[in-house]
Amino acid sequence: MTPMKEDYLKIIFELGGTSKMVSNKQISQSLDIAAGSVTEMVSKLVEDGLATHTPYAGISLTDEGIELAEQLVRKHRLWETFLVDKLDYKLSEVHEDAEQLEHVTSDKLTNSLSDFLGNPTHCPHGGVIPTADGVYQQYSHIMLSELEDGDVAVVDRLADNRDLLTYLDQIDFDLGDKIKVISHAPFEGPITVQLLSEKNGEEQREVSFKASHYVFVIPEADK
Amino acid sequence: MTPMKEDYLKIIFELGGTSKMVSNKQISQSLDIAAGSVTEMVSKLVEDGLATHTPYAGISLTDEGIELAEQLVRKHRLWETFLVDKLDYKLSEVHEDAEQLEHVTSDKLTNSLSDFLGNPTHCPHGGVIPTADGVYQQYSHIMLSELEDGDVAVVDRLADNRDLLTYLDQIDFDLGDKIKVISHAPFEGPITVQLLSEKNGEEQREVSFKASHYVFVIPEADK
DNA sequence: AATCATATTTAGGTTAACATAACATTTTTG
DNA sequence: CAAAAATGTTATGTTAACCTAAATATGATT
Numbered sequence: 058m059t060p061m062k063e064d065y066l067k068i069i070f071e072l073g074g075t076s077k078m079v080s081n082k083q084i085s086q087s088l089d090i091a092a093g094s095v096t097e098m099v100s101k102l103v104e105d106g107l108a109t110h111t112p113y114a115g116i117s118l119t120d121e122g123i124e125l126a127e128q129l130v131r132k133h134r135l136w137e138t139f140l141v142d143k144l145d146y147k148l149s150e151v152h153e154d155a156e157q158l159e160h161v162t163s164d165k166l167t168n169s170l171s172d173f174l175g176n177p178t179h180c181p182h183g184g185v186i187p188t189a190d191g192v193y194q195q196y197s198h199i200m201l202s203e204l205e206d207g208d209v210a211v212v213d214r215l216a217d218n219r220d221l222l223t224y225l226d227q228i229d230f231d232l233g234d235k236i237k238v239i240s241h242a243p244f245e246g247p248i249t250v251q252l253l254s255e256k257n258g259e260e261q262r263e264v265s266f267k268a269s270h271y272v273f274v275i276p277e278a279d280k
Numbered sequence: 281m282t283p284m285k286e287d288y289l290k291i292i293f294e295l296g297g298t299s300k301m302v303s304n305k306q307i308s309q310s311l312d313i314a315a316g317s318v319t320e321m322v323s324k325l326v327e328d329g330l331a332t333h334t335p336y337a338g339i340s341l342t343d344e345g346i347e348l349a350e351q352l353v354r355k356h357r358l359w360e361t362f363l364v365d366k367l368d369y370k371l372s373e374v375h376e377d378a379e380q381l382e383h384v385t386s387d388k389l390t391n392s393l394s395d396f397l398g399n400p401t402h403c404p405h406g407g408v409i410p411t412a413d414g415v416y417q418q419y420s421h422i423m424l425s426e427l428e429d430g431d432v433a434v435v436d437r438l439a440d441n442r443d444l445l446t447y448l449d450q451i452d453f454d455l456g457d458k459i460k461v462i463s464h465a466p467f468e469g470p471i472t473v474q475l476l477s478e479k480n481g482e483e484q485r486e487v488s489f490k491a492s493h494y495v496f497v498i499p500e501a502d503k
Numbered sequence: 504a505a506t507c508a509t510a511t512t513t514a515g516g517t518t519a520a521c522a523t524a525a526c527a528t529t530t531t532t533g
Numbered sequence: 534c535a536a537a538a539a540t541g542t543t544a545t546g547t548t549a550a551c552c553t554a555a556a557t558a559t560g561a562t563t
Contacts, residue, residue, distance in 0.1 A: 061519080
């Protein structure tokens with residue numbers, strides 16, 4: 058394993074590669090790496106038995122790949138918890154450092170850190186922290202962008218990207234908010250949503266088209 | 281900067297490249313990298329203005345190189361302190377993890393960590409932790425192997441190498457011990473020293489030839 | 504001082520991870 | 534449904550950091 062392979066694994070995992078197929082383009086854009094380079098690296102992951110690749114169709118993770126990615130997510134989120142809880146980082150500042158730390162974190166260090174933090178179950182972004190033995194509660198891979206006007210949902214998870222988090226922080230849009238989709242502006246314009254929690258009367262928020270692909274939601278059961 | 285350049289800087293620093301010239305061979309052996317590769321990398325450090333190189337004579341650090349190396353040492357030692365003080369690592373276990381962590385530690389993280397630890401001044405091995413603004417107390421670069429029979433000295437610093445620390449732990453040879461050199465066995469055999477602290481009556485220790493190159497001492501002023 | 508051993512540098516080759524550009528396949532659309 | 538657009542793959546080139554082996558310099562020994 059190399060840090061780069063780890064980054065690919067993690068991004069495929071986060072894009073939903075545990076259940077669906079992820080496209081080359083999604084990976085290429087998320088990592089900001091040329092499409093050709095992605096194809097190359099994916100074929101190495103396939104050789105390593107960590108991913109499957111059907112040309113022109115997409116990429117998924119094998120069970121082994123999933124297990125590895127989960128442990129990376131575990132390391133990442135433990136570090137985020139450390140940075141916020143112990144070093145007083147702000148939520149929007151944690152990503153870069155945690156991203157680097159996770160690649161150099163031995164299993165012993167991971168477990169010691171977890172103990173030190175009181176074996177937390179959730180990171181500061183609301184994500185579940187997988188346990189050492191790989192038990193992992195599934196969370197949403199449904200993007201806000203997939204909802205239609207009138208749909209109601211709860212914001213379950215935010216992709217861990219500094220720019221995104223800063224943006225959402227600015228527009229005051231939080232994890233756990235219950236929302237109703239009001240309208241989609243044309244030409245990839247923003248999605249207007251209404252905040253449904255008690256205290257926010259009729260407040261609305263405009264979430265950019267791009268950001269809506271990095272906000273994951275749990276839709277309300279069909280009415 | 282890359283992690284590898286950082287490793288070179290740090291090793292040159294630790295081998296005394298702040299004041300004397302360090303040989304290609306010393307670097308090559310310490311990092312377990314072929315001599316040719318060392319020449320190549322050193323020439324990059326020279327291009328970067330971090331080191332000076334006189335062919336066939338040796339390598340030293342520039343002021344800028346020293347400053348950078350000090351900050352690496354600072355990061356390394358802060359992590360060691362964290363691992364021992366907060367995560368209950370044993371002294372002989374800290375090196376590997378700290379070595380990896382130091383390369384991915386931003387300045388912000390370094391300072392936050394230092395605050396969290398109470399701005400410690402010394403790492404668990406007895407080394408001084410340089411401050412953020414580069415103030416750094418010099419410590420000994422005199423190796424136990426350089427002493428002659430009859431010399432008296434205090435053990436000031438141990439190179440931070442797992443095998444070495446495990447070995448010294450086994451033979452019960454500690455930081456701070458005041459010693460007198462009794463004899464040098466021929467053919468690179470062990471150096472016999474006598475422990476001079478009150479409670480160790482006439483106790484002696486045999487330190488292997490190789491280990492004696494990684495134990496740094498402050499000799500007693502000439503009598 | 505000539506020889507030999509050791510240390511260092513130089514030259515040429517390898518690998519991982521990237522890029523660009525040409526080619527191939529899908530998907531969209533008039 | 535054919536042409537255009539988008540996406541994906543293959544081929545080729547680059548860079549950083551390593552290696553081995555050959556060439557060169559230094560210093561130690563007779």
